[in-house]
Amino acid sequence: MLAMHWARIIELLSAAEMALDLVRDPEITGTKFRTIPTETPTEGVGIVEAPRGTLTHHYTTDERGILKRVNLTVGTTNNNAPISMSINKAARGLIKKGVEVSEGTLNKIEMAFRSYDPCFGCATHSMPGKMPLIVRIRDAAGTVLEEIKRN
Numbered sequence: 001m002l003a004m005h006w007a008r009i010i011e012l013l014s015a016a017e018m019a020l021d022l023v024r025d026p027e028i029t030g031t032k033f034r035t036i037p038t039e040t041p042t043e044g045v046g047i048v049e050a051p052r053g054t055l056t057h058h059y060t061t062d063e064r065g066i067l068k069r070v071n072l073t074v075g076t077t078n079n080n081a082p083i084s085m086s087i088n089k090a091a092r093g094l095i096k097k098g099v100e101v102s103e104g105t106l107n108k109i110e111m112a113f114r115s116y117d118p119c120f121g122c123a124t125h126s127m128p129g130k131m132p133l134i135v136r137i138r139d140a141a142g143t144v145l146e147e148i149k150r151n
Helices: 002-023 080-094 103-114 120-124
Strands: 043-050 053-061 067-073 133-138 144-150
Touching: 080 103, 103 133, 103 144
Parallel strands: none
Antiparallel strands: 043 053, 053 067, 133 144
16 A cells, blocks of 8 residues: 555656656747637546546536536546455455454554545545444355444
8 A cells, every 4th residue: 555655756756857847848838839729618628647646627618618517537536446455455454253343443444545545525524533434244155244334
């Protein structure tokens, strides 16, 4: 989990250094590179790589430029599968047969989610130690042996 964060830091530093080089390059900066729209745009897409993950904005407008449709895909959405995999791995590593699952164990499992730096909307609804959490312990056949709930 932490390796991903170190990789993000390295990528972010590299991107910042590259951006600085690019803004200083007269070959690619200047007024001739910006196109000012002469008509009302009907659709626009923006994609930005951010520390918490890729952010995608997609907008559709009417003939007056008023937004008709907006679709935002945020980093937490893109991280959903890896978050689930990390939670699964944490739970498998922390929950042992015959050992009671304590509040501390649930908090450690929750840390797998928090390490992805969820967006404010997700984080607000899941304060540390208060996040609703259901842990289902299954046997090899997938039968639920125990269910532990918090909040």
